[in-house]
Amino acid sequence: MDYQYLVTEIENKVALVTINHDPGNKLNTQVYLELTRLMNELEANENVRAIVITGAGREAFVAGAEIEEMVDLDTVGMMNLTQITRVSFSRIENINKPVIAAVNGEARGGGLELALCADLRIASDNAQFSFPEINLGVIPGGGGTQRIQKLVGLGAAKELLYFGEPISAERAYQLNIVNKVVSQDKLLATAKEWAEKLAQKAPVAMRQMKLAVNTGSNVDLETALTIEATAYDGAFATQDRREGMSARLENRKPNYTGK
Known part of the structure; x- marks a missing residue:
């Protein structure tokens, strides 16, 4: 199946999925639908035992949702988009193979929500993490308010959600949002190494x-x-x-x- 915004490479039973949507690899309806379809394909592929998700370029993993698509939606339109988002993120979270998010650069809003759906997260040392929704007059709608508190606890979760300010990769590591921080040059190699180890398990x-x-x-x-x-x-x-x-x-x- 052809994908407009996703590039997939399979090697050593690891699928490397790159979100390629310039600028910032932002999420929109098409990206969500493609992620859902791709997860279905990868789950059925016996040659894939582990998955790495990353963003194209060096600046952003996913720099949030595409506001241009959302700004003029009415309530029903937003409800439909929220459901599409929920299905996509739940599919990533519950696919029956381990998923690693290789966070290169900014993981903002929906990008952080997507990363939280992975089983493990590795960040480049220049990565930043934030839930800026409060500064747009809304709240996270892709599971962010719920998944983040399971990792960091209520106090730290509320700090991230209420202020909407970015934190560094090192701070994210201290809060258990990410499992490991490496230099950007080593990010994909480290993520693939982890994924290949997982692919060798039963x-x-x-x-x-x-x-x-x-x-x-x-x-x-x-x-x-x-x-x-x-x-x-x-x-x-x-x-x-x-x-x-x-x-x-x-x-x-x-x-x-x-x-």
Whole structure:
């Protein structure tokens, strides 16, 4: 399928997805729809076991939403766009393969919301993170108010959301928004290295792990433990589980097939 704003390269079972929408790789309806379609394709692709999402250029990961598209929308039009956004971000968050956001430069508004949908985030040392929506007379509408508080806690989340001011990559690391900060020259190489390590793990176990973590984080403990047990049983029933345990006993590298 042809994509207007997304470029995808697949190597070593890792899909590198680059948002290429000049200027600033901003999000609009077409980008959201393309992200949803691409996630569906990558989930069905057995040659892909991990995904890296980044932005084109060196200045921005995603510098927010395309305000030009939004400024004249009526209430119903904005409701429709919000639903498209929610579907797209939820698809990224819940795809059954690990996703790494390689944040090169600015992650503003919807760009930060997109990064929060990834399982892991690596930032270049020049990256900046912000929720500027309050300064436009609105609030984040792509899950930002909810996902950020799970990472940083209520106090820090409210500081970011209420003031709308950018923070540095180092501050984002201190707040657990990102997992690692590297120089911009090393960003993609580091993200690919992480993704290739994840791609070597047992695919079904990785899928069940992600399901247990993502679903369990939104329910009470007893329900979460039931979810974990069910996910564990699903992973244990695979050929890969037998291969992994046999490889450990035989002191060799496992060969996972996703079965």
